[in-house]
Structure formats: structure tokens, C-alpha cells
Amino acid sequence: MLRVELATQLLRIRTLVALACLAAVPVIAGLATASHAGRHNGTQGGLFGASTLSALNHAMACLMFIGPLLLPLVVALLASAIGSADRDWGTLRYLYVAPVGRRRLLTGKLAAVTIVTTGAVLAVLIGGLLTGIALFGWHPFHILNAPTLTTGQTLTRVTEATGYTLLCMLSIATIAFAFGLLLPRGAEALGASLAFVVIATILNQQSSLHRLAAVLPVHYWQSWTALFSPSGTAPLATGALCQLITIALATTLAFAVLHRRDPAA
């Protein structure tokens, strides 16, 4: 079933264009800051301020820049299509009579969601890394107002940050996927997913609504950036738990929709 999703979704031009757009952001950002290569990036602090000091710095800065909105929007676009396209095209009934069982269908689709989400995160990182190598060179990771990281420290923190971001993106991906199965049309699923990201982001910025925002996965999406602060530690456990709970809930919803809904209804 994964091969079906690979053919129908992952290798389609729309998906490749979306991933290319993600990869283009680090290129554009790199070109915009290329004049500061090897120096502090203007007056900015944190990851953005050090983005012009090395390829890895640039890659992580791009992940921070793209992580709150553009990356989840693209992930939601792709994941909602995986959930809804079969029904939009009418091919779902022919998959069922092929025959493909519900469990196999769901497993294949979830695998595709995982692959496309991983692809989206990697597109940003690889785009950032290649652009960074070309424009800023391969140097040790710099943290402003802190000692330069060793190779081991860099590897650990970059891996942690990437894994955590992937987990965060999987949470919005499974939400969008569940919407794709639940709502009648793909466009509605995409709209609902985007609305969720935008509204959750707005709520997250309202200090008076902190208790509400704290239960939303969006609240923790940028927690990994503390890994690259002078303290070098980030409280990722709560955020990871929130993402895992969200993924579990969305997957359960997806399974329930697929299992209970009469395909001909």
C-alpha cells in the first residue's frame, strides 16, 4: 500500500514542488545574509545572529525561521492530501474492492505521512546546509556569547533538534491526515488544518490564554531552540509528550473514521 501512496502522492509534481519551495527558503535567506558571511548577522541575537558563521548555524537558523508556520503549513498540505485524495478521486472504493483492508490502508497512509513529513524537515535542513556550505563555509557551530561547540556536542544537539522538530511536524501531519479522512473534501481538510495552525499560533501568543495554549502542540514547537542557547539545555520532555499524545489522538481518530464510516455513505 505504501507503493500506492508513493506513486500517487509522494512522487507527484505538487509534492516535489512543495518540498522544493521548503528547500528554497534557506537559499533565499542565505543569499539575503551573504554579505555578513563570517561575521555576526547584523544586530540579531540567538540562532539568527549566528546564522552567517557556519553552514550548520545557517541550517538550524532556517529551521527556526521556517518551523513555526511555513513548514507546518506545507506538511499539513501534503498530509491532508494523503488522507483525502483517494476519496476525492473516487479511487478509494476501487482500493477497497482490490481488495485492500482498512488496517493496511491506514498503515500505508501513515507510513506515507511519516515519509513526507521527514522529507519536508530534511528539505529545510539539506537546503540550509548546502546553501550554508556554499556561502558561509563549513565551520564549528557558533553560539553567541558562549564557547564554540565541539563536534560531538554539535552532532548531539542537531540530532535532538531535528528529531524533536520531526516529532512536532508529525503531530500537525497526523492532525491534517485525520481531517483528510474525516472531512468530505481535501480542500476542507486542508482549510481546517491551516486554521488549526494559525489559530493555535495566535492563542500561543496570548499570555492570558497560557493554560489553553499549553495543551496545544504548537506551544512547544520552538522549544528545541534552547539547545543552541548559552545554557545548552532545553526542556523537551513536556513538548515531546504533548506531540506524542497529539499523534496518538489523531491516529486514533483516523482509525475510528476509517473503521466506522461506510465507504458508500
Place this chain on the structure above:
Amino acid sequence: MIRAAGLSKRYGRRPAVVDLAFSVEAGQVCALLGPNGAGKTSTMRMLVGLSTPDTGTAELLGDKVALGAPALHRAGVLIDGPAFVPHLSGLRNLRLLWSAAGHHWPPPALDDALDLAGLGPAIDRRAKSYSMGMKQRLMLAQALMRDPDVLILDEPANGLDPAEVRALREHLTTRAAGGAAVLVSSHQLAEVQQLATHVVVMNHGHLVDAGPLDRLTGAADDAYRIEVDDTAGAANALRPLTGVTTVTAHDDAITVTAPGVPSRDLVQALVTAGVGVTSVNRADRSLEDAFLTMTRGDDDHAAR
């Protein structure tokens, strides 16, 4: 090989199928007939597991059917019209639907199915560029390429030209002769009459009649062939008559279906209208006549 036992399905408060029972055996081509809304497609959906019956069971090849049931590996299905991944070629779509169930490409009857589809080089074009007829032919190829023991085809002749309809008819007849059980729904009654060995007639979700086609279309007490000197005048004279369900005009005669109406009343009406009557005989009914007679009532206006 195909069996519906007490099937009932309700959508909201509307009953779509009520206590339906029939079977299709190996070697039979059974036509599922009924007016729009009779419950044909609902029945077919239950027979392929796309819809769960409220009561009763649907069976294929002796196994109860549910969504993704193993028996479907041996079934070719066309239901609710063609559907493809638009950005893939016709052949890629066939491959997709075949390999989705874990089968190794190519399917056993691919060449025959592609011959019937007759798409030629267009098989490598994107499916979204296909005409309605091409999509229908590709969908038929999808159903037939798996060399199925059971075929369940919803309106298979939709969008096909006469030559394609004829080729499909011959293909289905050959498959049935080879031991397959074929169930088709269709509104093209003349076509069905040439194809089917058995008929199941539904109306408002209920079974009206089921059995060999010959029994349904054989000489009937309620159908007459009347030779007249003015077929148009005769038709105009008989259509308003109470009890007359269908009047079909031929060159020098009319065929009248009038359950419960004595032939003398028909003759009297014709003579009164000034139409000369040469002879009156019992008539073999066409499937259309039989169908319209069986489904009259609420649909009487359509029959007339």
C-alpha cells in the same frame, strides 16, 4: 457464486433495499434491473463490501462479504462509475489498483482486458485526458484483467459506442461460458436482452421478480400482437385505455401489454376509433415490456 440473502439497507429514514434475496450461479449472466432509485447500486455496494447491510448477508464464492474480504481477490468490480488517479497514465492506474492488493504485475488476463479496452497508445497518457468512454473502457479493463470468477458491473455500457457494447457483450458471454458468474446493472434493456440469461427486477428497494430471462419475456397472458391498418391511430386509441401499460408500434402491427384486459376490449377500442384490425395473437414480450409491466404503479407515468 453471488448470493444476497435477506439484504436490507436503510440510509437515514429511507429504505434503499428491503429483504432482497437472489443468487447468480456460475455460467449465468444476471441483469439487475430497476428504475432509478430502485436500489440496484446499493445492492451492488453491499455485494462487494462497500456498504454494510443492516440485515441479511451478501456472499461471494461462498464467503460472506465485508470490506476488503479475501473473496474480492477473485472478483472484478465496476461500481459508481470510473475513477482514476488523474495524474497517472491509464496503464499506471491499472498497475496501481492491481498491486495495491499485494499482487505481482502483470495480472493474468491483462492482454485480453487491454484488447477489449482498445485504448492503443492512449494507455500511456494521463488518465485525466481521457474521454468518458475511454475511462469506462479502462475501468472495464481493470475489472477484467484479473481473470475473475465473479464479475459485478454497475452500468458497464455507459459511454460506450455500439461496437464497444457489442465487444463487451461478447466478452462477458465468453467469460460466463467459461464458468464465471456475471452480475450487471443496466438501463439499456435491449442490450440486456441480448446479454443476460437471468434477470433480477427491483423497484423501490424490493425484489419484484427474479428468474431466467426466457420466463420473464416468454409468451404472456397480458401481451398481444395486433395487426392493424393504422399503427399510429391504434397506439393513440389504446394508450389512454385503463389497464394498458405499454403500446409499441411496428410496421403493420402493435404490441400491447395490458394485464387483466381482455383482448375483445382492445379490439373494441380500436374499432370504435376507426382502426381496422386484421388479427390478434398472444405476443412474446420484449424485456422492456416485461420490465415496464413489473415496475408500473408509481412509475406508471414513465411506462406510458
